Amino acid sequence: MHIWAWGIMLDVHAISVAYGDLQALWEVSLRVQEGEIVVLIGPNGAGKTTLMRAVAGLQPPFRGRILIDGWEAQGQPPHRIVERGVVLVPEGRRLFPGMTVLENLEMGAYGRNPRRLREATLRRVYEIFPVLHERRDQAAGTLSGGQQQMLAIGRALMSLPRLLLLDEPSLGLAPLVVRDIFEVLRQVNAQGVAVLLAEQNAQMALELAQRAYILEQGRVAAEGAAQDMLQADHVRKAYLGQVSPIVEASK
Amino acid sequence: MLLTLRGVSKSFGGVHAVRNVDLQVEAGEIVGLIGPNGSGKTTLFNVVTGFYTPDAGTVVFDGQDITGAGPAQVCHLGIARTFQLVRPFLHLTALQNVAVARAYGREPAKSKRQAEEEAVEILDFIGFQGRSRVLARSLTLVDRKRLELGRALAARPALLLLDELLAGLNPSEVLAGLDLIRRTRDRGITVIMVEHLVQAVFAVSDRVIVMSAGEKIADGAPAAVASDQRVIDAYLGVGHHA
Amino acid sequence: MNLEPVVQNLVFGLFVGGLYGIAAVGLSLVFGVMKVLNVAHGSLVMLGGYATYWAFTSYGIDPFLALAITAPLLFLLGLALNLGLFRFVTRLPEDDKIKNSLLISFGLTLVFENLAIRLWTADERAVQTSYSGEGFTVADIVFPYTRMSGLVVALAAILILHVFLTRTYTGKAIRATSQDWEAASLMGIDVQRTYVLAFALGTALAGVAGALVAVGYTVTPAIGLAWTLKALVVVVLAGMGSIMGAFGAGILLGEAEALSVYAFGASYREVVGLVLFILVLLVRPQGLFGRR
Numbered sequence: 001m002h003i004w005a006w007g008i009m010l011d012v013h014a015i016s017v018a019y020g021d022l023q024a025l026w027e028v029s030l031r032v033q034e035g036e037i038v039v040l041i042g043p044n045g046a047g048k049t050t051l052m053r054a055v056a057g058l059q060p061p062f063r064g065r066i067l068i069d070g071w072e073a074q075g076q077p078p079h080r081i082v083e084r085g086v087v088l089v090p091e092g093r094r095l096f097p098g099m100t101v102l103e104n105l106e107m108g109a110y111g112r113n114p115r116r117l118r119e120a121t122l123r124r125v126y127e128i129f130p131v132l133h134e135r136r137d138q139a140a141g142t143l144s145g146g147q148q149q150m151l152a153i154g155r156a157l158m159s160l161p162r163l164l165l166l167d168e169p170s171l172g173l174a175p176l177v178v179r180d181i182f183e184v185l186r187q188v189n190a191q192g193v194a195v196l197l198a199e200q201n202a203q204m205a206l207e208l209a210q211r212a213y214i215l216e217q218g219r220v221a222a223e224g225a226a227q228d229m230l231q232a233d234h235v236r237k238a239y240l241g242q243v244s245p246i247v248e249a250s251k
Numbered sequence: 252m253l254l255t256l257r258g259v260s261k262s263f264g265g266v267h268a269v270r271n272v273d274l275q276v277e278a279g280e281i282v283g284l285i286g287p288n289g290s291g292k293t294t295l296f297n298v299v300t301g302f303y304t305p306d307a308g309t310v311v312f313d314g315q316d317i318t319g320a321g322p323a324q325v326c327h328l329g330i331a332r333t334f335q336l337v338r339p340f341l342h343l344t345a346l347q348n349v350a351v352a353r354a355y356g357r358e359p360a361k362s363k364r365q366a367e368e369e370a371v372e373i374l375d376f377i378g379f380q381g382r383s384r385v386l387a388r389s390l391t392l393v394d395r396k397r398l399e400l401g402r403a404l405a406a407r408p409a410l411l412l413l414d415e416l417l418a419g420l421n422p423s424e425v426l427a428g429l430d431l432i433r434r435t436r437d438r439g440i441t442v443i444m445v446e447h448l449v450q451a452v453f454a455v456s457d458r459v460i461v462m463s464a465g466e467k468i469a470d471g472a473p474a475a476v477a478s479d480q481r482v483i484d485a486y487l488g489v490g491h492h493a
Numbered sequence: 494m495n496l497e498p499v500v501q502n503l504v505f506g507l508f509v510g511g512l513y514g515i516a517a518v519g520l521s522l523v524f525g526v527m528k529v530l531n532v533a534h535g536s537l538v539m540l541g542g543y544a545t546y547w548a549f550t551s552y553g554i555d556p557f558l559a560l561a562i563t564a565p566l567l568f569l570l571g572l573a574l575n576l577g578l579f580r581f582v583t584r585l586p587e588d589d590k591i592k593n594s595l596l597i598s599f600g601l602t603l604v605f606e607n608l609a610i611r612l613w614t615a616d617e618r619a620v621q622t623s624y625s626g627e628g629f630t631v632a633d634i635v636f637p638y639t640r641m642s643g644l645v646v647a648l649a650a651i652l653i654l655h656v657f658l659t660r661t662y663t664g665k666a667i668r669a670t671s672q673d674w675e676a677a678s679l680m681g682i683d684v685q686r687t688y689v690l691a692f693a694l695g696t697a698l699a700g701v702a703g704a705l706v707a708v709g710y711t712v713t714p715a716i717g718l719a720w721t722l723k724a725l726v727v728v729v730l731a732g733m734g735s736i737m738g739a740f741g742a743g744i745l746l747g748e749a750e751a752l753s754v755y756a757f758g759a760s761y762r763e764v765v766g767l768v769l770f771i772l773v774l775l776v777r778p779q780g781l782f783g784r785r
Contacts (some may be wrong), residue, residue, distance in 0.1 A: 078675075079678055088679050096668070099668060107677070
């Protein structure tokens, strides 16, 4: 790799996002370099999903910038952002329930370039998730939760991303399935795809990632190497304890 | 030597943010400081500008030991800096923002009138001709960044530390920013820049210093640094140590 | 018991049901994909009818051959309406989208109705071909040529639409957008462009329906709202947004009306649809073919 390729793929610079009068993010900055795995942790409602949606073009910031390889992505529609290789696997998976598994995957390869290469990509996705091949003619809505998450990730891979954004992929899944999903993310990353992962399952996510950001109440509360975060006292207390802060708060 | 760091170390709660760093900057240089996230660049910046007192080592500026001097004194001696998140006074005009800064730092202006006159010159320099009466709140990101540079220049520094001045800018704005940095040096101001945009740093710097895990791992001409195996490992390691 | 009148009514019910179906499919496509309610849909049917009438009387073009002109013409009208009006509505949040689309399309209904009065007067018009009124008879059951052809055209149009939606990339993108437009946009689908296409297709289908109305029945400038209502009843019967279901529900309504005419006389014809409408809303609010 040449030195000129050491680029910042995603440069989120001091963005603020609001839903109507309700501000959800305050001057949040975040970077993802080529090939990196970055994790975004924080409690429910901290703004992780909003940040993901902002980067994907679903919720434009009213201030700040989002640069994808230097290209100003803020205010651009989602399909333009997909063209630049930044693809979101949204919270709740958001499959097309009435379409078959194969049709869902085909939709992932909608862009011009991915469509041209879709047969080869499809083989790769089936290799990663053999179950999707077995169920290719089944309606996506009839898959189990774990399979739906696999399809959601497979569908995103069909668009040949360079940066994969994942919003809570482990939500509602059994621990074993979560482990499989994380293993897939590791594989995908090893092939050069950068990953930005929003997760409540902080332990596993920090073990997977190189760097981490902690989001609290719409602001970046801390950032650093994932290794250091695993050791840091306040992170351990808030996000890695036996009792989750939400459970504790509800007592 | 304008600036000399000898054996500077700084740690936070047992974590070595900067470890035994030696560094020299000559007057008139543009020095680029790069390194992966968390490699200690910002900590080093904060040591030089007096925000942190180092645990060990000395900082000598223009022949004077400034180790442990506070930010105000360091600024008074001729070291100015910009901040990554720019925060101009939003309800003041561009002119007022720079004029206020002219009241501090080295050789502060003696009167409001003098401050404003000199602020006009700085605004011309940073490309604000004819827009000096615009409120800072209505400026775009790139103009706020220019204004941030203008405010730093108003302190009449000998050494200017730029903390990610180019962050958030698009490629054409980055090019304009590099030009402005070169012209700043041409005013006789020495520049040290921390920047994540590696390409930009290599394009403008006379010398590049690379930090990794708190240590200086390379220091030299851009071409030499770019082919240094330790540097390549440090950067590739970012994406590949998993 | 003599079954012949029952069967004859069922046959006519099939013909008119096919027409209801094709009128409703266009409305359902637009609603399902764009989540806007275009109450001017019936007026587009009316315009399709006049386009066919005009092609026949001015140039002597056979109404079925004229489909090759009227459908593309209405497609273009759909493009224009979307780019000029509905484009601004589809960017709004869900609630405003429905409200604003209702206002705009009600306005359009008035505009089109008065435009038609101006261009063609308020008189009833119908296309009288050389084969109108003729037909063949099988076991005393009459099959008029025009209505038979109408049913064939409706079936063909539905078949083409079905193949388009299930076999082509663009068609699948339309379906994906109707199921989850946000997810579709994350696939790289230009949702606004999909809207334009769906609206134009819906308008073209209204044009086809209009041609069949002009051939088998009559056209006046005032039929717009009646056709909208009919199409709307069918769409709700099928389930909002169930595109293919709308055709089936159209046939169902046609048959139900035909049977009621046989049982209670023609004066209760319009009531049947509304009774069905209420029953479905009570018992199966997601529609006969809709998913919950």
